[in-house]
Amino acid sequence: MTTLQTRNAIQAALRNTGVNQKLAFVAYDTCLMGGMECLGDFADVTDVFIANPELDYGDGWNYQAALATLKGTPSMAPLEFARREVESWKSVHRKVMDQLYAVHAAYDLTRYSQLEARFLAFASALIANLGSEAPALASARHGGIHYSTGFTEVGQTTDFVERHG
Secondary structure, X not given: OOHHXXXXXXXXXXXXXXXXXXXOOEEOOOOOOOOHHHHHHHOOOEOEXXXXXXXXXXXXXXXXXXXXXXXXXXXXXXXXXXXHHHHHHHHHOOOHHHHHOOOOEEEEHHHHHHHHHHHHHHHHHHHHOOHXXXXXXXXXXXXXXXXXXXXXXXXXXXXXXXXXX
């Protein structure tokens, strides 16, 4: 299921149940869901998004702590809950890989349109000024670590790339 399909399902559920407001938050306990390409799909259904833009090598969420926080203070603002959940995540992810890639994050999607505008301006400026650096950029992009979204792309060049270093 893609993020767009998930967003569409959430919108349909809200519409079909007569709920005329966004969800308090949307959260993912999986790898690579906190990237720019995912955020835009959820800006229409929530103002708070919790996800990891990197690979999550650890044990995932500390559900006991997260749910205890919600149970103890059900009226807590969603952004405050997200902040606390991220801190809770960090407190239980102590393995070396978690420390290297500890980027579990809370996103304030009320600011997404500003981010998108700045990102598009950056991309336009990059393209306009690329000039003789285009081959080097293409080479760097091709040399990145390609990952897939399904078994059919394993071992193939995809649109999804991680670049470290």
